[in-house]
Amino acid sequence: MEQLSHKVYDYLVESGLSDEWASYINLAILLVGLLIVLFAIDFVLRKVLIGIFARLSASSKTHFDDLLVKNKAPRNIAHIIPLIILFKAVPIVFRDFPATESFLLKTIEVFGIFLFLWIVKSLLHTIRDFLKTLSNLKDKPIDSYIQVFMIFAWAVGIFFAFSIITGIELWKFLTALGTASAVIILVFRDTILGFVASIQVSINDMVRIGDWITFDKYGADGDVIEINLATVKVQNFDKTITTIPTYALISDSFKNWRGMANSDGRRIKRALIIKQESIRFLTESDIDKLSKITLITDYVQKKDKEIKEYNTKKNIDKSILINGRNLTNIGVFRKYIDTYLNNASGINKDMIIMVRQLEPTSQGLPLEIYAFSADKRWQNYEYIMADIFDHLLAAISFFDLEGFELPNTSDFKNRPNSFEKLV
Missing domain, CATH: 2.30.30.60 (SH3 type barrels.)
Incomplete structure (x- = not known):
């Protein structure tokens, strides 16, 4: 092979051309011929490998081979043989240029390292994409692990290249x-x-x-x-x-x-702020009126009877309302909310349903609703919660309670000032 590579050189020297020019012309012809052969082999190998993988993907049930083609694994693998041929051919083509030969051999070795890294990258990306198609792994941070492997591979490759x-x-x-x-x-x-x-x-x-x-x-x-x-x-x-x-x-x-x-529901946790000055004991007329509310009719009548029996038995002086046991408007309202939630279609009855008082604040007494909507979708959840509080905000006045609200400009306009009162 080495003798064949010098045929052109020998012919040019015999024709009277100087050794230097004969060497350069011989190098150019050999280099062009080598590049043509390498490109041809690379082209054929790529077509053959891609065709093989295409036939495999058509006949196999798994998508792994499709992902190999997608991530260009066959294309990168096809470069291996041309690179080996190039490495073997460089000493023959550049035999008259030892410095260039040494430089090119090192360059090819470095390129071989990076080609190996590209192949590894293609395979790892294929594995990543394949694992993401598996139902039990698609929610795992696979990208992180692939990146760790690639960083390690690149670090080793760079070390070898520098060496x-x-x-x-x-x-x-x-x-x-x-x-x-x-x-x-x-x-x-x-x-x-x-x-x-x-x-x-x-x-x-x-x-x-x-x-x-x-x-x-x-x-x-x-x-x-x-x-x-x-x-x-x-x-x-x-x-x-x-x-x-x-x-x-x-x-x-x-x-x-x-x-x-x-879970089976999405939590609703929101409070109504009740003005504390509106909280009071219920009179007989109040009890008669509230007993007409269907959801709490049985509760009000049963509770009223129980309280009256207790007060009579204990000889409680009911001329003053605070004496003995009494119903309060906020207590009855709290029971109404609990009953309403237990009858609401949007609430999950298998999960906790609770109406509780929180610690009083400077704004009033928070009455918190704690429950879970049966529908967890955001839009439907907001609709269910809004529907519940629409009703409860409108129901407050039936219990002679008031919700807290900071005064606005119209409140001051509608209220006579102290000077007008004096006049």
């Missing part, structure tokens, strides 16, 4: 690199933190793809659409995308709504 370029043995190069570990840790700080966070997020099952999370610090309120080594992408309900550092999931506080989504 080839500089001529330093790999173990000596790594030893020298160890002295710069502090700088490396500083440069790759976010990557290291992201890697640690990805492992903890996965092991502790803190976040999955598809989870609804609320992260006030970053203004995120929506569904997780991607988890990778450095960031978590959240698609907010207004369709904007918020990017959160992966490490923030273990260093800061956020809310994951998965528990609600997996």
Whole structure:
């Protein structure tokens, strides 16, 4: 082969051309011929491999081979044989140019390392896409693990490349690199933190793809659409995308709504603020009026009878209303709310239903409704909750209660001032 490569050179020298020019012309002809052969082999191999994978994907039930083609694995693999041929041919083509030969051989070795990394990348991306099609793995942070493998592979590849370029043995190069570990840790700080966070997020099952999370610090309120080594992408309900550092999931506080989504209902927890001066004992006429409200008729009549029997038995002086046991308008209203919730079609009756008083505030007495809607979809949940409070806000006045509201301008306009009172 080496003798054949010098045929043109020998012919040109015999024709009277100088050795230098004969060498350059011989190199050009051999180089052009080599490139044509390499491109032809590469083209044929790519077509053959892609065709083989296409036939396999058509006959197989799995999508793995389709994903290999999608991620260009056959195309990258097809470059291996032309690269080996090029590596073997360079010493023959450049035998008269030893310096160039040495440079090209190192370049080819470095390119071979990167070709290997591209193949690894194609295979890892194929594995990633395939695992995401599996129902039990599609919500896992697979991207993070793939990125860790790729970072490790790229680091090893770069070390080998530097070793080839500089001529330093790999173990000596790594030893020298160890002295710069502090700088490396500083440069790759976010990557290291992201890697640690990805492992903890996965092991502790803190976040999955598809989870609804609320992260006030970053203004995120929506569904997780991607988890990778450095960031978590959240698609907010207004369709904007918020990017959160992966490490923030273990260093800061956020809310994951998965528990609600997996439960049988979505929590309703909201309070009515009642003016305390409107709270009072019920008179006989009040009891007669409230007993006509269908939802609490039985309760009011039964409770009134029970209280009267108790007061009579104890000889309670009822000329003063505070004496003995009494019904209050807020107590009856609280019972009305509880009965109403237990009859509301949008409330899940198998989960807790509670009406409770909270600690009085400067605005009034909070009467909190704690229940769960049967429909967890946001739009329907808001409708169910609004429908309940529409009714309760309108019902307050039937119990001679008042809801708290800060006074507005019209309140002052409709109220005579102190000067007018004096006049």
